[in-house]
Amino acid sequence: MGSYKNTEEYAIETTTKLAENFSEILKGIGENVEREGIVKTPERAAKAMQFLTSGHCQDPAGILKSAMFAEDYNDMVVVKDIELYSLCEHHILPFFGKAHIAYIPDGHIVGLSKLPRVVDVFARRLQVQERLTHDILECINNTLKPKGVAVVIEASHMCMMMRGVQKQNSVTTTSGFRGQFEKIETRNEFLKLITSDLS
Ligand SMILES: Nc1nc2c(ncn2[C@@H]2O[C@H](COP(=O)(O)OP(=O)(O)OP(=O)(O)O)[C@@H](O)[C@H]2O)c(=O)[nH]1
Numbered sequence: 001m002g003s004y005k006n007t008e009e010y011a012i013e014t015t016t017k018l019a020e021n022f023s024e025i026l027k028g029i030g031e032n033v034e035r036e037g038i039v040k041t042p043e044r045a046a047k048a049m050q051f052l053t054s055g056h057c058q059d060p061a062g063i064l065k066s067a068m069f070a071e072d073y074n075d076m077v078v079v080k081d082i083e084l085y086s087l088c089e090h091h092i093l094p095f096f097g098k099a100h101i102a103y104i105p106d107g108h109i110v111g112l113s114k115l116p117r118v119v120d121v122f123a124r125r126l127q128v129q130e131r132l133t134h135d136i137l138e139c140i141n142n143t144l145k146p147k148g149v150a151v152v153i154e155a156s157h158m159c160m161m162m163r164g165v166q167k168q169n170s171v172t173t174t175s176g177f178r179g180q181f182e183k184i185e186t187r188n189e190f191l192k193l194i195t196s197d198l199s
């Protein structure tokens, strides 16, 4: 009997192995792993890590393909302010912020919710912000095959805030553009829409 409601979502052998390792980490930082507050922490941390990296075994192209609809709409579709939480692969600390996505259909539109789902699949991996941006961009480009696609991510990195250089207010922006968004007017229209309140 698991003590967490999401137990069935995780491979139990992996949870067990990770929990053993987290227990060693706790000992390594001088904790008493028997004390009441943290006796279940190795298992909790294991499940949290499994959740935060669960995108490694999900199929983002399949998510898009599950809701593509033939539609004769040829203008820009923008979904902005998609919140994201990922882990930097250097320190395994969170980076978090917003993704903005646009595409121009070429015969097919995609269910709107699928774009944030694709963001989550790629964010729930060990990442760098640049690769996360390109993963999302290429997935949409190769699967939906639109006339153009654009992705902008703005994020803050805990490894630059809590430790290291300790800068609390820096925001990193990454972007990628394909197809019609490589034209400056189309790109500018998208950038204007994501910075306005009217998109
Ligand atoms: N380009 C890029 N760098 C990242 C990202 N996340 C973290 N980093 C950086 O990865 C780098 C790793 O540099 P190292 O010098 O090997 O690590 P470090 O000694 O912990 O570096 P400091 O963070 O400067 O203390 C750091 O400059 C981090 O800021 C990311 O998404 N993209």
Ligand SMILES: [Zn+2]
Pocket (backbone or CB within 6 Å): 088, 089, 090, 091, 092, 093, 157, 159, 160
């Ligand atoms: Zn980092």
